[in-house]
Amino acid sequence: MGSPHHSLISLRPLSEEELLEWEEAYAAVEAYLQALRLRNRLLVAELVRGILTRASARRATEPDQPARHLAMEEALSEIAEWTQDVLAVPLENRRLAARGRLALLLAGMPDKWQGVFLTPAPWPPAFVEAMRSSYLAAGPRFAALTMVPRPLEFNAIGTGAAQWWETMDRKPIMRLMFAGLLTFLSALAVWFIFLD
């Protein structure tokens, strides 16, 4: 977290365009902290200020990078590194950034530990314990059973019908002939019963 006495003095004097650019950076960082459900405005303002201070320092060496990009990179890397320290696991890839955010949520940071967020060690043991025990598991340990379908055993009528049905399925001409025969027989029955 940036020291409160740091200022954006390194940026001055700022043109109107630069002011707009840093305003966008401020808005993005503030929105991100808000997205992490930090509700305390003073805390958010302090964190944004610290992040922007470090971003402004980077601007001196990376003048081509947009202010928003620098500020958000600072924000994300600070959060990732801080959660890595709390979790005491190496952040080997970006996936662990998600693990860190998940731990913040599951540990109840937005509700119970806002004041601890991004502060240096030592942290309250209850918070550390809550962070380290946070994980998601979509299922328990595999305990497989096998399920293999057994073919249906038909009686004589069923076997004959199955063979006939599959033949009709394979040969559309047979299906057509069968449908024609059925239609003819139905028409014959109707004629015999009603019209004869």
Place this chain on the structure above:
Amino acid sequence: MHPNDPSTFASDHRYFSRWRTVLRRIVFFGSVLAVNTLATLWLADLFWSMGFQKAHFPLLAVFIVLNGLLVLGSFHAIFGALDMVLAGRKRTVRITRLAEGLSGPLKHRHAVVMPVYNEDSIKVCARIEAIYRSIQATGQLDSFDFFILSDTRDLDLWVREEVAWTNLCRRLGGFGRIYYRRRKTNENRKAGNIGDFVRTWGGGYEAMLVLDADSLMDGADIVTMVRVMESYPRLGILQTPPKLIRGASVFTRLQQFAMRLYGPLFIRGLNHWQLGGGSYWGHNALIRLQPFSEFCELPALPGSEPFGGRILSHDFVEAALMVAEGWEVWLAWDIEGTYEEAPPTLVDHLIRDRRWMQGNLQHLWLIFARKLPFPTRMHLFMGIMAYLGSPLWFLFLLLGTWIAWDRFSSNLSMLPFENFAHRWFGINGLQQSLILALFVFLLLFLPKILAVTRAIAIPSIRRSFGGTMPLVAGSLFETIVSMLLAPCIMAAHTVMVLGIVVGRSVGWGNQNRETDGTSWPDALRFHAFPMLLGIAWTILAVKISPGFAAWMSPILAGLVLSPLVSVWTSRTRYGRGLAKHGILNIPEEISPPEILRTADLANAAVDPALDATHPARTGVVAAVVDPYVNGVHVSLLEPSEWSPAEESLAERLLALGPDGISKSEMSELLYLAPAMLMVHRAVWLRPADGIHPAWTQAVESYRRRLDQ
């Protein structure tokens, strides 16, 4: 040995002896056969006296089947009533007796599984929460794990499910006890979903309680069922009779009232003969996993859909396969805390019926399968006839109309001869026709009369429905509206059967559980055939004779008025109006049981800290933008690498927004953890002009919250 003593049950001992089972079935089906035969012979005798026409032969053939079904239905209620009166609760056959007097920890671990498909995840989780808390209250929670088994295809709903489940676990402390799994492909639909669970985790549990997405069950009853399962080694499936609840429209309220009032008689009658050869209705049932995995993987049927291929209605077949292998399937008819919901309108009901009908008609193949015992074949037959009965009824009415028309146009006298019944009983043909008609009406209405009489006679039941007047008024109202609905359903089923016969297959739609009602254009379009048929038939009937038209009027009115009845019964405001006057109220509304109250209050799945329903960032957008939703989603994915092509797809998603790429492309990205992490960083890092406005607006939505 007394069946109350489960410790004495050896694995080869039956709860109910084989010969008594056979005796009960002979008496039940013998009675049905005898009554149906007598009625058919009498009708044939009557036709003979009128002078047999060719059309009388098919009419008589159809009558045998239809009347047989009617007698079968009525006799379930009659035997149910007899069972209640003669056996009472103490002496009746009741499988849950095995759990009486048992206490202490359960012996095995069990799973509660809820398959879901494009459902409202908040409501699904509320039901899980209620069941979880209810089991927790029994002190047996440690013996259960819960699984939400998602086959959801809608990507926004997928993300919402993940979020709702995470919130549920956070609030209940359910991590490691409540699990969520989504299948990448929903092969073989619900049966495949359950099968996937069994193959992956089934070995860790003795039994699984299968729920539907709208199921609700009381924890104490679940524990009772589990105790029965643990006590009786021959038991494969224990089915409960779910009650319909939460009906708002007139249509649903009619269904839930009818099922609540008349259902117990039918259920007792069913239990009277099926005993250990029962059926499985797909949910609200406990299934022993070992035999299920061994015998219940569904085989493919000969040929392709709609009659062949994959079995759609898996439940009946699974019970059949279990029973065929010597396992018992029982109906726990006295389990009270078991609930489900119903489709809200006639149109939704018929859409669901279309799916069930194809599944049940596929069961025709199983009638010819070897090894299936008699009760299993009866269940399959009754399931098939539940739908084939409609075209047969339609044919019966057509033939009857033809004969009436023929008589009218040929000016034949109605009863020229003296028949056997006339000679033996001294009653003329007209009287015989009336007696036969009265007999059919009696069969139709006897179950209702018996159920209402029972409800009025037993004070606790009478009070639970709000008293005698609401009971009688509700029953009369239900009878009248059911009479109007029946012809419309008959016509719709007939069209559906014909559609299936000519080879039209059905997809797998999600079930509509709530609605504001059917619109008039939809009703007119959906019910055009029955309405036009009814108008034409009415003109013909009036032309034949006013007497014939009057005789046919209940059917014709139902057909002609089908759009009106469909729209009217779909309205929730009329349902509320009836409820206000105490009509069609059910005991669960008058005095809601604990589990329903718990479910009403359940809101663990809703938490603003983790939310994918905000209008500016719903579902997939939340999974990309929101740090927590993204964190949850990525944490549930398998580790993976991504290719340059996928990187370019992610860039397209950023540039074109969530609607700029196809559903399959979006699904592909949602399964790629590196892609989801990259797009999350990108929407926050990149300036507004470098990404699609959908992402910028979603990011901005957090600031607006701050400004409020």
